[in-house]
Amino acid sequence: MERNLKRAAAGMALLAAVSLIAGCAGRPVPLGPAPVPPPVIGPEAAERGWWAVRFRFDWPPEAEPRWHLDPLIAHRVARPVLESYRQ
Secondary structure, three states, X not given: OHHHHHHHHHXXXXXXXXXHHHHHOOOOOOOOOOOOOOOOOOHHHHHHOOOXXXXXXXXXXXXXXXXXXXXXXXXXXXXXXXHHHHO
């Protein structure tokens, strides 16, 4: 009986400690929307932005996809363009 009482007290103490620690880790609730910085407008904005490129591979639906083409296109087409912008 005394052993069960000690276990219950230890469990309650552990629960209280975890509750206190978790309460300190809470994030404050924002009071309103966050301010949005003004957009960058100008000729240099197009040079600094990210652009997306898509490639489409057509093959018959019953055929297996040719996954080896993805890294080939990335190496032969996308890499030279990215390297030219790095310089």
